[in-house]
Amino acid sequence: MDEKNKKDVIVRVKRQSAPKQASRWEEFRLQWRPYMNVIICLRDIAENPVTRDGQQTTPVSYDSNCLEEVCGSCAMLINGKARMACSALVDQLEQPIRIEPLTKFPVIRDLSVDRQFMFESLKRVKAWIPIDGTYDLGEGPRMAPEVQEKGYPLSRCITCGNCLEVCPQVNDHNPFMGAAIFSQVRLFNMHPTGKMHAKERLAAAMGNGGIEDCANAQNCVVACPKGIPLTESLAEINREAWKQALFGWLAG
Amino acid sequence: MRQPKIIVVGGGLAGLMATIRVAEAGVPVDLFSIVPVKRSHSVCAQGGINAAKNQKGEGDSTAKHFDDTIYGGDFLANQPLVKRMCEAAPGIIDLLDRMGVMFNRTPEGLLDYRRFGGTLYHRTAFAGATTGQQLLYALDEQVRRHESEGKVKKFEGSTFLSAVIDDSGVCRGICAMDLRSMEVATHAADAVIFATGGIGAIFGRSTNSVVCTGSAQSALFQQGVDYANGEFIQVHPTAIPGEDKLRLMSESARGEGGRVWVPKNPADQRAPRAIPEAERFYFLEEWYPKYGNLVPRDIATRAIHHIVYQERLGLPGKAAVYLDVTHIPRETLDRKLEGILEIYEKFLGVDPREEPMQVFPAMHYTMGGIWINAQDHATSVPGIYAAGECEYQYHGANRLGANSLVSCIFGGGLAGPAAIKYSAGMQSGADAVSSDVFEKEKKRQEDKNQALISNQGEENPITIWRELGEIMTEHVTVTRLNKNLELADSGIQALQARYRNINLSDRTRWSNQTLNFARELGNMLILARVITLGALQRNESRGAHYKPDFPERDDANWLKTTRAKFVDGEIRLTYEPVDISQIPPRPRRYDAAK
Numbered sequence: 112m113d114e115k116n117k118k119d120v121i122v123r124v125k126r127q128s129a130p131k132q133a134s135r136w137e138e139f140r141l142q143w144r145p146y147m148n149v150i151i152c153l154r155d156i157a158e159n160p161v162t163r164d165g166q167q168t169t170p171v172s173y174d175s176n177c178l179e180e181v182c183g184s185c186a187m188l189i190n191g192k193a194r195m196a197c198s199a200l201v202d203q204l205e206q207p208i209r210i211e212p213l214t215k216f217p218v219i220r221d222l223s224v225d226r227q228f229m230f231e232s233l234k235r236v237k238a239w240i241p242i243d244g245t246y247d248l249g250e251g252p253r254m255a256p257e258v259q260e261k262g263y264p265l266s267r268c269i270t271c272g273n274c275l276e277v278c279p280q281v282n283d284h285n286p287f288m289g290a291a292i293f294s295q296v297r298l299f300n301m302h303p304t305g306k307m308h309a310k311e312r313l314a315a316a317m318g319n320g321g322i323e324d325c326a327n328a329q330n331c332v333v334a335c336p337k338g339i340p341l342t343e344s345l346a347e348i349n350r351e352a353w354k355q356a357l358f359g360w361l362a363g
Numbered sequence: 364m365r366q367p368k369i370i371v372v373g374g375g376l377a378g379l380m381a382t383i384r385v386a387e388a389g390v391p392v393d394l395f396s397i398v399p400v401k402r403s404h405s406v407c408a409q410g411g412i413n414a415a416k417n418q419k420g421e422g423d424s425t426a427k428h429f430d431d432t433i434y435g436g437d438f439l440a441n442q443p444l445v446k447r448m449c450e451a452a453p454g455i456i457d458l459l460d461r462m463g464v465m466f467n468r469t470p471e472g473l474l475d476y477r478r479f480g481g482t483l484y485h486r487t488a489f490a491g492a493t494t495g496q497q498l499l500y501a502l503d504e505q506v507r508r509h510e511s512e513g514k515v516k517k518f519e520g521s522t523f524l525s526a527v528i529d530d531s532g533v534c535r536g537i538c539a540m541d542l543r544s545m546e547v548a549t550h551a552a553d554a555v556i557f558a559t560g561g562i563g564a565i566f567g568r569s570t571n572s573v574v575c576t577g578s579a580q581s582a583l584f585q586q587g588v589d590y591a592n593g594e595f596i597q598v599h600p601t602a603i604p605g606e607d608k609l610r611l612m613s614e615s616a617r618g619e620g621g622r623v624w625v626p627k628n629p630a631d632q633r634a635p636r637a638i639p640e641a642e643r644f645y646f647l648e649e650w651y652p653k654y655g656n657l658v659p660r661d662i663a664t665r666a667i668h669h670i671v672y673q674e675r676l677g678l679p680g681k682a683a684v685y686l687d688v689t690h691i692p693r694e695t696l697d698r699k700l701e702g703i704l705e706i707y708e709k710f711l712g713v714d715p716r717e718e719p720m721q722v723f724p725a726m727h728y729t730m731g732g733i734w735i736n737a738q739d740h741a742t743s744v745p746g747i748y749a750a751g752e753c754e755y756q757y758h759g760a761n762r763l764g765a766n767s768l769v770s771c772i773f774g775g776g777l778a779g780p781a782a783i784k785y786s787a788g789m790q791s792g793a794d795a796v797s798s799d800v801f802e803k804e805k806k807r808q809e810d811k812n813q814a815l816i817s818n819q820g821e822e823n824p825i826t827i828w829r830e831l832g833e834i835m836t837e838h839v840t841v842t843r844l845n846k847n848l849e850l851a852d853s854g855i856q857a858l859q860a861r862y863r864n865i866n867l868s869d870r871t872r873w874s875n876q877t878l879n880f881a882r883e884l885g886n887m888l889i890l891a892r893v894i895t896l897g898a899l900q901r902n903e904s905r906g907a908h909y910k911p912d913f914p915e916r917d918d919a920n921w922l923k924t925t926r927a928k929f930v931d932g933e934i935r936l937t938y939e940p941v942d943i944s945q946i947p948p949r950p951r952r953y954d955a956a957k
Contacts, residue, residue: 129873146710150607157877158825160868169869170877174398176572178608179706181496182402197607198709219543220874230399234511239504240463245383245776251460253472260698263465263491266500267702270401302463 118143121163121207122152124171127218134218138163138207149189149196149210150175153222173222180336183269186213186276187222193276195336196222213276226272232288233270236315238295240305252303265298265344267337274331274341286320290331293322294344300351313348313355322352366391367786368793369779370537370552372523372579374400376495376768377751377775378558379502384779386509390786393550394506395518395539397574401503404560404572405771408495409703410479410615411487412459412768414452418469418476423484425449432766433946435481435659436730436759437906437916439592439924441737441942444756448773455772456488462501466490467699477618477699481659481763481953492613492702498768518550522879523579524811526555526586526747527804534746535793538804540812543874547808549801551793553786556740556778557583558751558771562729565887565894566840567832569726570602570611580733580753581886584893589743590927591755592731593890594897597762597907598840600663601686602725603707609725610710612686613703614764616720617656619695621688623647623663624719625676635685635719646670651953658953661761661907664724668841671723678721687719726840728767730758730907731897734926737942739781740774748782750774755924760906815881820864824881827858827865831884831891834858839895843910848899852892859888893934897925900936918948 120141127134140163141155157170175185178197185196188211190204201208216224242248268291275281275289296312299305305312316322325345332341369385371378374396385392396403415428429449433440460466460474466488467475476485490497509515520542527536527549536551559579563571584590601616601623602609617623624643631638647666648655658666667684671677677684688696688704696704696716707715733742733749735756740748750771757770786792838844838851862885869877903917904910923938 128871144606146605148607148710154607154825157868158823158829167868169871172874172876176398176402176574177404177407178573179407179610180709181406181493181702182398182404182572184398184402200710200712223874226399230401230507233504234507237508237511239508240461240501241508242458242461242505244387245458247454247457248461250457251463254468255472256468256470259465259468263467263497266465266490266497267493269406269496270399299463304461305463 120147120152120201123207123209124156124221125211126171126221127212129220130217137168143201147201149199149201149208150178150185152201152208153196171222172220174224181269183271186271186273187211188213193273193334195271198336213272215276215281216272226270229270229272229275229289229291232292233295235288236292236296236312237308238292238299240299240302241308254303258301262298262301264339265294268294268339269337271336273334273336277330277334279328279330280324280326285324287324288320290341290345293348294339294341297344297347310355313352316348317352317356322349325349365792367553367783368551369782369786370395370550370555371558372537372555373558373560373751373753374519375403375405375558375560375751376499376502376771378556379499379506380772380775381556381558381750381779382515383502383505383509384776385783386514388780388783389514390783391514391516393516393518393552395521395523395537397520397522397542399519400506400517401500403499404575405499406496407570407572407611408498408768409492409611409613410618411477411489411494411765412456412498413479413486413763413765414456414488414769415449415484415486416453416456416474416476418473419485421484423486425452427484428452428486430946431482432763433759434951435763436761437951438759438922438943438948439595439905439941440757440759441924442945443942444737446945448757448770451773452769455769459498459501462505464490464497464501477615478657479618479764480614480657480663481654483654487618487765489615489699492615492700495768523559523582524808524882525582525804526744527801528586528744529796529800532587532744534744535796535800538808540808540879542879545812545872545875545878547805547812549805551796551801553789553792554746554748554782556748556750556782557733557753558749558775559753561752562890563726564828565831565891566726566835567829568605568607568609568836570599570609576883576887577890578883578886581890583733583747584927585889585929587744587929588747589734590732590893591734592897592925593894593927594901594925595730595760595907596726596840596894597660597728597730598664598724599660599727600667600724601722602727603710603720604683604723605710610706611725611727612707612720612722614660616686616688616700616703619688619699620691621656621686623656623667623684623686625670625678625684629676629679632679635687636689644676653955654953659761659763661909662953664841665909667724681721683721683723685719686722688715689717689719724841726836728752728762730760730762731755731894740778741781741785746785748778750778760908811882812878815865815867815878816870818865818867820866822861822865823868824865824877824884827861828884828887831855831858831888835891835894839898841909843898843908844912845899845910848895852895852899855888855891855895862888893927896934896936897927901925916951922948
């Protein structure tokens with residue numbers, strides 16, 4: 112690296128020592144390096160946990176794992192935007208870089224949050240293919256390439272929670288399950304075997320926290336790091352749910 | 364009859380498959396994972412999963428898959444389990460297909476297959492370039508279904524600390540730490556299956572995820588669970604260099620026609636696409652005409668190192684070569700490789716459809732791992748089983764691409780029923796064991812935490828870890844020299860001394876990631892020595908283990924498995940014969956047909 116390129120990176124991190132504790136901001140001055148991302152910033156702090164004004168502090172707690180945007184762990188608010196920390200490159204961020212935990216999930220500590228709600232929702236809508244067993248039952252159903260090409264993008268959802276974070280309908284007063292979940296319902300309902308249980312999933316997608324709570328703000332599709340067509344999924348599930356509600360279980 | 368109880372540690376592909384098999388048999392299973400299982404490292408597998416379904420009319424067979432795997436592994440793998448795995452692979456694909464994996468399809472609606480390294484057949488089923496993610500999700504969904512029916516209990520956000528082993532040397536459960544409350548607790552089980560994955564963090568930067576530290580394997584090793592072939596480390600030829608991680612660029616890029624090259628003139632400053640064909644050096648294609656860009660990973664990695672370090676033909680000012688997919692139609696790239704091209708684009712800001720990627724080899728996988736038997740994945744300690752990357756059975760001295768996913772699922776599928784069978788055959792289960800056994804282990808682990816928390820040293824764990832990674836990457840990866848391996852071992856021991864002088868910058872008792880990392884680091888240092896000493900001892904070159912001073916494979920002296928034991932606090936290397944009952948060893952050469 113050229114000497115002239117050496118510069119500081121100023122990072123502000125919202126800290127919270129435990130659930131329900133008050134939060135505070137801490138500012139850090141780090142040394143810039145090429146291709147630096149927010150994860151590297153947090154590691155630098157862990158190696159030298161001293162704030163910009165010289166106060167000793169603790170390393171920042173945060174969730175991370177794959178560091179290539181496929182595990183869904185490191186979602187946080189970076190300069191106010193819900194995104195993955197690993198793919199948030201310092202050079203593309205305005206400084207000071209503000210890093211905060213997601214606000215729609217309970218904070219565990221610092222930037223680490225509890226997203227169990229999403230996994231529970233996946234249970235609720237039965238987001239799986241109910242196979243008879245793992246013993247040999249021959250090949251799976253044939254599938255037209257265009258079905259695969261529709262399904263595959265939906266199946267890349269990493270359960271990061273960004274779509275819930277940006278949704279005005281997801282809040283303390285409303286148990287709305289969020290776009291990701293309905294997109295999974297759509298995925299399983301388009302699969303040749305999954306289709307056989309479409310009604311069950313649609314029924315689960317209605318009711319408390321269900322599809323009717325979507326107010327069509329369309330923030331989700333913008334926030335999705337995987338480019339999943341969430342609004343299409345919401346529209347389709349909404350349509351199918353209405354059909355089922357109007358014509359009942361017996362209609363096709 | 365007494366109801367057995369099983370614990371699975373690790374929620375990647377192998378752990379989930381084991382869990383499903385146990386739940387399906389109606390046996391209660393507790394599943395422990397550091398991260399929510401859907402975020403396990405298996406999601407990083409990209410290119411595909413091998414099975415000789417022969418769906419391209421090429422005359423492929425499971426026997427050929429078996430031979431490619433043994434030959435690719437340079438005859439170090441015990442052959443019986445590999446044979447069974449290759450025979451089971453087509454059925455595994457069918458099962459995954461039934462679970463709803465969105466595999467790419469042919470116009471007829473059948474699964475599509477592509478080529479991968481170390482074979483001449485289209486044998487690799489794939490779901491875009493995120494196959495591991497898709498497979499993991501399918502198993503995750505099945506486990507969630509069993510969980511909702513009360514058959515599986517998950518302990519996510521919990522890390523394994525040690526096995527509970529009674530006075531007769533039998534495993535009776537585990538000791539784990541909740542990563543929020545930092546509480547240490549023991550959990551009884553009749554059998555425990557470990558599926559704790561890779562060890563990339565020992566090399567500092569690798570293609571592995573953050574949780575792949577090998578800490579669990581090392582903890583078990585220190586409790587008497589033998590560790591085999593530790594010195595066999597796969598360095599993947601094509602990754603994007605990065606400071607936090609070396610991001611994999613899947614072999615599937617080459618499987619779909621991607622080409623590796625450098626400018627013939629190392630001073631050539633032109634943009635890559637402005638360099639005419641005649642002035643490019645496609646060195647893999649030239650040196651290995653039969654397999655070309657799809658030679659096995661150890662071969663491609665050494666070739667790239669040779670080009671960069673010996674021939675000095677790397678890209679100007681960089682340790683890198685081009686991985687070029689720009690000649691492949693955009694539509695094909697998006698349909699088959701989007702997942703990885705997107706990674707390159709997001710992290711480097713360059714569109715690889717327009718400009719060749721710059722890549723370099725990176726630590727990727729361990730062929731070595733927990734020693735298990737060749738029948739049912741039992742380890743050297745009764746009651747402990749292992750499956751997936753954390754064990755050593757399937758890949759010999761070098762793993763072929765797209766064989767890891769199949770070995771995880773096959774191994775997990777075998778270990779689950781094996782653990783049940785063992786448990787059912789016990790005279791008395793873990794429930795009959797004195798609570799003292801559990802209390803003692805819990806106390807031992809709590810004391811360890813307390814010692815770390817209250818240690819008043821000067822050393823930062825992250826600094827020690829970074830230095831460990833530098834030592835291992837420099838001396839214990841692609842090219843191994845005995846004098847450097849000796850240096851590495853003394854370097855690791857120096858780090859162990861500094862580790863005793865550690866200072867945790869966080870002494871709190873809630874979600875203390877520093878404490879957990881410090882524990883992992885202590886274990887990493889020990890496993891690093893197992894790897895280094897194994898490499899030092901093995902004076903030959905075989906698969907990924909390459910010593911210029913001993914450039915040939917030496918079957919007379921070294922056709923044997925390294926089996927490391929931990930005796931009185933010391934690492935002791937022993938050796939045992941390799942089962943070559945099916946395919947007699949022959950020279951391994953990829954510059955000519957097999």
